[in-house]
Amino acid sequence: MNFELEERLVQRKAQQLYRHRVILDSPQKPEAIVDGHPCLMFCSNDYLGLADHPDIRAAFQKASDVYGVGSGASALINGHSRAHRQLEEELAEYTGRPRVLLFSTGYMANLGTISALLNPGDALFQDRLNHASLLDAGRLSGARFQRYQHLDMENLEQRLKKNKARRTLVATDGVFSMDGDKAPLKELITLTRQYQAGLMVDDAHAFGCVGKGGRGSLNENGLSVDEVPILMATLGKAFGTAGAFVAGSEALIENLIQFARSYIYTTAMPPAIAEASRASLKIVEREDWRRDKLTANIRYFRRNCESLGIPLTASESAIQPIHVGSIEKVLRVSKQLLDLGVLVTPIRPPTVPAGSSRLRVTLSTAHTREHIDRLIDALQSIVWPKPEQAA
Ligand code: PMP
Numbered sequence: 001m002n003f004e005l006e007e008r009l010v011q012r013k014a015q016q017l018y019r020h021r022v023i024l025d026s027p028q029k030p031e032a033i034v035d036g037h038p039c040l041m042f043c044s045n046d047y048l049g050l051a052d053h054p055d056i057r058a059a060f061q062k063a064s065d066v067y068g069v070g071s072g073a074s075a076l077i078n079g080h081s082r083a084h085r086q087l088e089e090e091l092a093e094y095t096g097r098p099r100v101l102l103f104s105t106g107y108m109a110n111l112g113t114i115s116a117l118l119n120p121g122d123a124l125f126q127d128r129l130n131h132a133s134l135l136d137a138g139r140l141s142g143a144r145f146q147r148y149q150h151l152d153m154e155n156l157e158q159r160l161k162k163n164k165a166r167r168t169l170v171a172t173d174g175v176f177s178m179d180g181d182k183a184p185l186k187e188l189i190t191l192t193r194q195y196q197a198g199l200m201v202d203d204a205h206a207f208g209c210v211g212k213g214g215r216g217s218l219n220e221n222g223l224s225v226d227e228v229p230i231l232m233a234t235l236g237k238a239f240g241t242a243g244a245f246v247a248g249s250e251a252l253i254e255n256l257i258q259f260a261r262s263y264i265y266t267t268a269m270p271p272a273i274a275e276a277s278r279a280s281l282k283i284v285e286r287e288d289w290r291r292d293k294l295t296a297n298i299r300y301f302r303r304n305c306e307s308l309g310i311p312l313t314a315s316e317s318a319i320q321p322i323h324v325g326s327i328e329k330v331l332r333v334s335k336q337l338l339d340l341g342v343l344v345t346p347i348r349p350p351t352v353p354a355g356s357s358r359l360r361v362t363l364s365t366a367h368t369r370e371h372i373d374r375l376i377d378a379l380q381s382i383v384w385p386k387p388e389q390a391a
Contacts (some may be wrong), residue, residue, distance in 0.1 A: 016327045017348055022338075027052035028240075030364065030371050034343050042361050042375050043345045047209050047318045048283075048290045049366030050240030056279045060241075063275030071268040075102075076257070079268030087274045090281055091245055095215065096225050099253040103262065104269045106204055106234035106244035107133040111140060112260030113200065113232065113246050114171065118143035123165035125156060125197070127172045129179060132351075134171050134202055143169075150176075153187045160195040168195065174203035174217035178352050178360060180319030182206075185217060189227045200230035208238025209294060209318060213285040239284060241277045243269040290365045294318060297363045301372050308376065310384050321347075321358040324383060330357040333382055340378045 012018045025033035028051035032041045050056060063083060071079040084102055091100040103109035114137035118124055122143040126134055129150045138145040144165060149155040156170070170192050172183040185201065192199040203216040211219030218228055230252060234244040246256060256263055284290075301320060305312050313321055324330050327348050334346035337359075348357045361375070 016331060017350075022343065022345075030367050032343070034338075038341060039338070040342045040371055040374055042363070042367075043343055044362060044364065045205070045237035046240055046366070047205075047238040047294060047362070047364050048214075048240065048287075049364050050238070050280055050283060050290075053240060053280070053283065055283065056240060056276050059279035060272045060276035063272035067271035067275075069270060069272065071270050073268070074264060074266055075268040076264055081268075081271040081274065083271040083274040083278070084268060087278050087281075088245070090278060092247060094213070094281060094285065095231060095247045097231065097247040098250050100245045100247045101253045101256050101260075101263065102269060102274065103244045103246065103260075104266055105242070106131075106202070106232070106236065107136075108262035108266060109232050109234075109244040109246050110134045110202060111137045112262035113230065113256060114138060114143075114169070115141040115261065116256055116259035117141075117198070118167065118169060121165065122167040122169070123163050123197075125159055125163075125168070125170045127151065127176075127183065129176050129353075130171065130173050131177050131202060131204070134173070138171075150179075151181070151184055153184060153191060156188075157191055157195075160191060160197065163195070168197035169200060170197050171200040171202070173205070174201050174207075175205035175209075175317045175319065177205055177319070178347055178358070179313065179321055180205070180315030180317040181313070182217065182317070185221050185223060185228070189223065198230065199228050200232065201228050202232045204232075204234040204237055204244075205317060205319060207233035208284045209291060213288075214238065214291060235273075235277050235280070239277055239280045241280055242273050243277065293365045294363065297365070297367050297369075297372060300369060301361075301363055301376070304372070304376050305379075308380060308384060310376070310379055318363045320361045320363060322361060322379070323356065323358045325357070327357045330359060334359060336382045337378055340381070342375055342378045344375075 022034050025036055028044045028046040030041055032039050067081055073079040088100045088102055110133040118141040120142040124138045124143040124145045126147050127150055128147040146159055148159055175182055207216040208214040229248055231247045236242045324333050330346040337344055344359045344361055347360045
């Protein structure tokens with residue numbers, strides 16, 4: 001049997017697409033230890049600085065005394081603890097939806113939901129830049145699956161017009177994971193209503209960060225629960241823990257319990273993670289200052305980059321991509337940043353389209369202005385020299 005394992009790796013290296021992992025020796029926080037060295041981190045999704053919060057850590061530790069560590073089995077066997085149930089109920093109340101179902105990861109939530117809802121003969125439309133888990137879910141479902149141009153509602157409408165499927169779903173990221181820009185939710189609602197399609201929003205990167213009490217993109221846009229019947233969000237980003245959930249109607253959640261294979265056939269998330277997430281939910285809802293500081297950090301970063309000629313995109317979220325050019329260049333700049341003690345992982349194809357390699361800078365409540373200044377200084381010393389240096 002020849003899988004051409006060596007050849008594939010050689011090819012991957014030749015294309016400069018070979019991926020490496022740094023080793024983290026500390027919690028997620030701006031001043032981290034990476035590969036044994038102090039390093040300033042600007043690529044974590046810990047947007048509110050909660051991954052190392054003492055109350056959340058304490059909830060996790062206490063729950064491990066009550067429940068132990070492993071959940072032991074899938075939720076449908078005996079892995080569904082009181083902690084899971086309470087978190088589901090609290091998230092349902094928080095999102096204002098009848099019911100919530102926890103998944104072990106966001107990837108599995110998307111895979112399970114779309115493949116449970118759609119079958120061959122149905123139709124699925126997705127933004128071209130949706131997260132890989134939504135795109136993979138589309139393929140797995142067997143539905144007729146099309147990707148419309150990024151944020152392009154005319155392009156989506158043309159496709160919906162021609163669609164004859166009995167059941168149709170449109171799925172979108174709320175905030176796009178590699179670009180940080182936002183889906184046109186109001187237009188998506190209008191179109192899905194007009195063409196009698198369902199709408200699913202993956203709010204992984206906005207949940208906790210925007211909206212009243214951190215309720216995410218739908219709340220930020222003043223949208224009602226009925227307008228977006230399927231909401232998915234993750235707990236491993238702004239919530240600082242792990243896992244994900246889908247929120248919706250009684251019937252939707254009951255269908256997922258019956259038919260979502262990535263829910264049924266996998267070990268439930270550890271109960272201590274559910275308890276930690278309950279503690280996190282309280283903080284997310286209560287501590288508006290975390291969102292205010294995140295917003296202030298985003299503005300500070302953008303203002304300073306703009307005044308120094310560091311090219312940014314239109315993103316207003318915590319995800320601030322910097323397009324530096326070719327794959328070679330993004331690799332070089334990222335390595336030079338690391339040599340200066342700043343970690344910003346380079347993002348290359350196939351994660352992003354060919355020709356759009358970038359530094360995906362992410363900002364957090366936990367960053368100080370001094371941290372941000374250090375990142376900008378480092379970027380300047382490598383790629384965008386200060387005017388006096390350039391002269
Ligand atoms: N959806 C989006 C938009 C994401 O960015 C991610 C993670 N990067 C996921 C889903 C998957 O979530 P998880 O990491 O919990 O599997």
